[in-house]
Amino acid sequence: MITIAVDAMGGDHAPRPEVEGSVLAAREYGVRIILVGQPNALRAELAKLAAPNLPIEIVAASEVITMDDHPAQAFRRKKDSSVHVAARLVREAKADGLVSAGNTGAVMTVARFLLGTLESVDRVALAAPFPNAKGGISVLLDVGANVDSKPEHLVQFAVMGEMYYRATFGNRRPRVGLLSVGEEEIKGNELTREVYTRLKKSPVHFVGNVEGGDLFSGIVDVIVCDGFIGNVALKICEGLALEIFGLLKKSIQSSLASQVGFLFSRGALKGLKKTIDYTEYGGAPLLGVRGVCVIGHGRSNANAIKNAIRVAAGLARAQMNDKIEQELSAAAVHPDRPGIRAPEMRKT
Amino acid sequence: MITIAVDAMGGDHAPRPEVEGSVLAAREYGVRIILVGQPNALRAELAKLAAPNLPIEIVAASEVITMDDHPAQAFRRKKDSSVHVAARLVREAKADGLVSAGNTGAVMTVARFLLGTLESVDRVALAAPFPNAKGGISVLLDVGANVDSKPEHLVQFAVMGEMYYRATFGNRRPRVGLLSVGEEEIKGNELTREVYTRLKKSPVHFVGNVEGGDLFSGIVDVIVCDGFIGNVALKICEGLALEIFGLLKKSIQSSLASQVGFLFSRGALKGLKKTIDYTEYGGAPLLGVRGVCVIGHGRSNANAIKNAIRVAAGLARAQMNDKIEQELSAAAVHPDRPGIRAPEMRKT
Numbered sequence: 001m002i003t004i005a006v007d008a009m010g011g012d013h014a015p016r017p018e019v020e021g022s023v024l025a026a027r028e029y030g031v032r033i034i035l036v037g038q039p040n041a042l043r044a045e046l047a048k049l050a051a052p053n054l055p056i057e058i059v060a061a062s063e064v065i066t067m068d069d070h071p072a073q074a075f076r077r078k079k080d081s082s083v084h085v086a087a088r089l090v091r092e093a094k095a096d097g098l099v100s101a102g103n104t105g106a107v108m109t110v111a112r113f114l115l116g117t118l119e120s121v122d123r124v125a126l127a128a129p130f131p132n133a134k135g136g137i138s139v140l141l142d143v144g145a146n147v148d149s150k151p152e153h154l155v156q157f158a159v160m161g162e163m164y165y166r167a168t169f170g171n172r173r174p175r176v177g178l179l180s181v182g183e184e185e186i187k188g189n190e191l192t193r194e195v196y197t198r199l200k201k202s203p204v205h206f207v208g209n210v211e212g213g214d215l216f217s218g219i220v221d222v223i224v225c226d227g228f229i230g231n232v233a234l235k236i237c238e239g240l241a242l243e244i245f246g247l248l249k250k251s252i253q254s255s256l257a258s259q260v261g262f263l264f265s266r267g268a269l270k271g272l273k274k275t276i277d278y279t280e281y282g283g284a285p286l287l288g289v290r291g292v293c294v295i296g297h298g299r300s301n302a303n304a305i306k307n308a309i310r311v312a313a314g315l316a317r318a319q320m321n322d323k324i325e326q327e328l329s330a331a332a333v334h335p336d337r338p339g340i341r342a343p344e345m346r347k348t
Numbered sequence: 349m350i351t352i353a354v355d356a357m358g359g360d361h362a363p364r365p366e367v368e369g370s371v372l373a374a375r376e377y378g379v380r381i382i383l384v385g386q387p388n389a390l391r392a393e394l395a396k397l398a399a400p401n402l403p404i405e406i407v408a409a410s411e412v413i414t415m416d417d418h419p420a421q422a423f424r425r426k427k428d429s430s431v432h433v434a435a436r437l438v439r440e441a442k443a444d445g446l447v448s449a450g451n452t453g454a455v456m457t458v459a460r461f462l463l464g465t466l467e468s469v470d471r472v473a474l475a476a477p478f479p480n481a482k483g484g485i486s487v488l489l490d491v492g493a494n495v496d497s498k499p500e501h502l503v504q505f506a507v508m509g510e511m512y513y514r515a516t517f518g519n520r521r522p523r524v525g526l527l528s529v530g531e532e533e534i535k536g537n538e539l540t541r542e543v544y545t546r547l548k549k550s551p552v553h554f555v556g557n558v559e560g561g562d563l564f565s566g567i568v569d570v571i572v573c574d575g576f577i578g579n580v581a582l583k584i585c586e587g588l589a590l591e592i593f594g595l596l597k598k599s600i601q602s603s604l605a606s607q608v609g610f611l612f613s614r615g616a617l618k619g620l621k622k623t624i625d626y627t628e629y630g631g632a633p634l635l636g637v638r639g640v641c642v643i644g645h646g647r648s649n650a651n652a653i654k655n656a657i658r659v660a661a662g663l664a665r666a667q668m669n670d671k672i673e674q675e676l677s678a679a680a681v682h683p684d685r686p687g688i689r690a691p692e693m694r695k696t
Binding site: 132133144147148179180181188189190192211212213214215216217225227228229231232233234235236237238239240241242243244246248 | 481528529596
């Protein structure tokens with residue numbers, strides 16, 4: 001049975017959604033859960049949910065990292081935080097993965113340093129799934145684990161993104177695109193032109209450059225970029241979606257006819273909100289760490305936590321990390337498949 | 349009287365919106381217009397509009413650059429295109445500025461090489477205005493004239509963005525932000541950390557780093573970034589807006605009640621579309637060239653062309669380029685105001 005350690009203290013409304021989501025996941029997916037946090041608070045939440053026979057246990061952590069904590073400081077100073085304890089459970093193989101809706105920077109820092117990176121991976125990457133116009137899911141990575149990436153890092157991101165997509169969205173051969181400013185090979189900046197050349201020679205199903213609009217067009221499944229760009233992109237999407245909904249609301253309130261109309265079309269708006277609801281897609285996995293780490297939004301509700309647990313369990317079950325290692329090391333040892341790792345970056 | 353040369357052959361529906369927009373601008377803003385393109389087609393369009401006493405003349409250009417033309421090739425091979433001829437009119441001081449809704453890459457290339465850059469400017473920048481949540485306009489630059497910018501280029505973009513904003517949106521002291529991945533000075537990549545330090549010491553009203561979501565929050569007026577990021581950002585916005593409208597339409601069509609409701613709230617949706625309609629904001633100026641160059645979207649209608657002419661005339665009238673030169677060269681000669689130009693980049 002797959003075991004997932006859940007940081008039960010990290011989210012904006014912790015520990016309620018964490019405990020409720022864990023109960024739902026244990027019931028629906030047959031996953032064993034370790035809730036990490038303040039035992040009294042967790043027992044009190046569990047008691048409300050009447051879940052006596054589920055495989056859920058509690059492990060104590062005396063500290064809590066807040067959203068205002070500085071990631072590096074929190075990592076060094078709050079060594080008994082719920083994130084630290086959950087990560088140690090994974091490191092000690094007492095859990096297969098961890099899920100947290102806490103401070104993203106802090107969770108990334110703790111996971112990176114306590115779990116370490118895979119043998120063939122130089123830098124971890126945070127991957128963000130979102131719905132596309134074709135009714136499917138597209139994944140963008142890296143969305144903020146790194147800045148100033150080198151070409152070999154982006155090629156590793158491509159392999160990791162491919163393996164995550166395969167394990168999570170049931171597509172055997174996801175199409176991988178490189179985020180750039182034009183479709184032709186010569187378009188882009190120094191970084192993307194070099195990555196294009198390497199991806200063409202790699203085992204990845206690389207379909208070429210894609211532009212910003214293709215994040216949503218659904219013409220590719222996995223979109224690779226440097227973490228600075230990816231983070232800006234992600235925040236633009238959140239900002240613009242809020243802006244459009246705000247304008248829509250204002251427009252609707254501006255006339256009586258619109259308001260009457262709104263009463264009727266409210267269902268449509270709700271449907272729309274559900275379609276673009278991040279909680280349905282199971283959070284953002286931090287790829288490249290030893291073990292599985294899935295980070296949810298601070299606003300995660302019980303459904304978001306449940307889905308994040310589903311994704312984490314799926315990645316563990318699919319042995320994604322073994323597959324990443326195989327793909328990256330196969331590429332490194334076969335001179336006819338260069339490009340995955342730069343020779344100078346190979347660990348000996 | 350300010351004279352604007354209008355590339356009348358460039359847009360998707362040329363020359364109708366170009367001619368109609370020119371007539372509107374000549375009538376409303378007291379601007380003199382030179383329509384550049386195929387004289388017979390232009391005379392035919394003008395004849396339909398009954399505008400006999402307006403200061404509009406026609407200058408012939410025998411070639412047309414299409415949206416499918418490769419910018420650099422079109423620049424070299426179609427030397428008598430309507431864009432080339434319009435740019436030459438500006439270079440020869442027969443016009444104060446040019447407006448085109450043609451192939452953006454080609455217009456940028458022609459303007460950059462035929463007009464040249466300002467003495468104090470190393471790289472030109474394309475600026476994109478868009479509405480923000482506070483009901484104002486924010487401007488993002490560069491959105492695609494450059495990739496792999498150096499720190500001094502971004503500092504120059506900040507000065508140019510400030511002068512454009514001041515001349516166009518009537519704000520004496522626009523707030524300038526640097527697009528990054530966190531608000532603190534130490535956040536960002538190598539480029540933005542260096543630019544942050546230089547902007548702090550510059551005469552620009554620099555308010556610090558902003559994140560992707562702040563493009564729409566209205567907390568800053570001018571947002572500076574490398575053209576690779578800016579281009580990706582712009583295309584993400586277009587793609588996401590289309591995606592949200594598509595989803596909204598689908599949601600509305602999914603039930604009878606929604607459809608009935610839609611009939612009532614249609615006005616609200618139209619209001620929304622108008623609010624985010626790029627045609628209201630007058631196109632994207634290419635900053636840093638000698639003369640004024642404003643580029644409209646290929647889909648520009650007459651209203652968009654009219655507004656682009658208004659913006660171009662406003663920049664010429666405000667003598668924006670002189671002010672950019674003053675600001676940049678003042679910064680270069682005052683050792684206590686470093687940062688605008690790197691010493692090694694100063695022209696002697």
